[in-house]
Amino acid sequence: MHPILKVENLSHKYASSWAIREINFEINDTGVVGLLGSNGAGKSTTMNIICGTLLQTEGNVSINGLKMKEDPIAYKQQIGFLPQQAPLYLDFTVQEYLEYAAQLRLMEKRAIKGAVDEVLEKTSITHMRNRLIKNLSGGYRQRVGIAQAIINKPKVVILDEPTNGLDPNQIIEARKLIKEIAQDRAVLLSSHVLSEVNLLAKEIVMIESGQVVFSDTLDAFNNILQPNTMVARMLHMPGADELLAFADVQKVEMLPDHKCRIWFQPNDDLAERIVRKSAEMNWRLTAIHTESSGMDDVFKQLSSSSTLQ
Numbered sequence: 378m379h380p381i382l383k384v385e386n387l388s389h390k391y392a393s394s395w396a397i398r399e400i401n402f403e404i405n406d407t408g409v410v411g412l413l414g415s416n417g418a419g420k421s422t423t424m425n426i427i428c429g430t431l432l433q434t435e436g437n438v439s440i441n442g443l444k445m446k447e448d449p450i451a452y453k454q455q456i457g458f459l460p461q462q463a464p465l466y467l468d469f470t471v472q473e474y475l476e477y478a479a480q481l482r483l484m485e486k487r488a489i490k491g492a493v494d495e496v497l498e499k500t501s502i503t504h505m506r507n508r509l510i511k512n513l514s515g516g517y518r519q520r521v522g523i524a525q526a527i528i529n530k531p532k533v534v535i536l537d538e539p540t541n542g543l544d545p546n547q548i549i550e551a552r553k554l555i556k557e558i559a560q561d562r563a564v565l566l567s568s569h570v571l572s573e574v575n576l577l578a579k580e581i582v583m584i585e586s587g588q589v590v591f592s593d594t595l596d597a598f599n600n601i602l603q604p605n606t607m608v609a610r611m612l613h614m615p616g617a618d619e620l621l622a623f624a625d626v627q628k629v630e631m632l633p634d635h636k637c638r639i640w641f642q643p644n645d646d647l648a649e650r651i652v653r654k655s656a657e658m659n660w661r662l663t664a665i666h667t668e669s670s671g672m673d674d675v676f677k678q679l680s681s682s683s684t685l686q
């Protein structure tokens with residue numbers, strides 16, 4: 378079986394410099410895949426090529442085995458795109474615009490009305506269908522942008538910073554909608570908001586300096602960095618010097634509520650040694666757990682370890 382989306386050895390050169398080099402990744406399942414990378418990493422270039430709005434210098438993109446280079450029209454009928462600036466015609470009503478988007482996707486005339494009704498319903502904007510787009514709020518405009526991206530039921534949807542510029546309530550609504558549309562298609566979501574990616578994505582592709590530096594599950598991304606701190610709660614808290622006496626402990630910080638944070642060099646049995654010692658010394662240990670690093674730390678680490686070509 379073919380992957381839903383396959384990106385193979387994708388390279389692109391603007392004038393004399395390579396923006397991306399040998400990008401490879403696959404999406405094999407429905408759901409959200411987060412596309413991460415610093416500014417200028419090559420995300421937009423990659424997304425534009427996948428959407429067929431930019432012709433790559435080298436490599437291939439295919440959807441369910443359909444190669445863009447070999448059959449661009451059939452390929453493009455399988456993809457929906459919401460760029461950073463939603464391509465809206467402000468003087469159209471929502472319905473007129475969605476009908477127009479359906480025509481651009483070469484949908485059959487008789488299928489258009491039903492498709493428009495369906496996406497209006499799906500994006501909860503049926504009551505706005507006769508409103509001019511210029512009179513809609515940012516949140517509703519973004520819904521129209523998402524509606525046009527899914528009007529022809531594409532297998533793959535690309536969303537570039539879809540919640541950028543929305544207010545907190547609109548962001549919550551937009552994320553809910555993204556989750557819904559990803560139930561039956563693959564969604565590639567580019568976002569600088571790591572908490573958003575953490576909430577929505579089950580897989581991550583990260584690009585830096587035009588190359589893939591990570592491609593795996595969200596869990597694998599979050600577990601790249603070995604934890605190096607733990608928090609312990611002890612009702613009879615020992616002094617910092619007693620904790621510093623353990624091998625591998627580098628630093629100790631006393632916290633409120635009988636807690637302390639312990640920095641340590643990676644090892645397997647420090648927690649176990651502390652538990653044993655606590656029992657021996659009656660420190661009355663009630664909790665101990667390692668603190669995993671956040672997405673920000675992993676992102677920083679992967680960005681800084683990438684090499685410029």
Ligand SMILES: Nc1ncnc2c1ncn2[C@@H]1O[C@H](COP(=O)(O)OP(=O)(O)OP(=O)(O)O)[C@@H](O)[C@H]1O
Nearest residue numbers: 391392395396414415416417418419420421422423
């Ligand atoms: N039309 C262009 N002409 C020349 N160079 C370009 C062009 N578009 C992008 N680049 C360069 O290609 C590289 C990748 O840019 P790209 O826009 O794909 O990155 P990005 O990850 O989308 O960044 P951002 O997060 O800032 O949108 C950058 O060095 C950029 O300056």
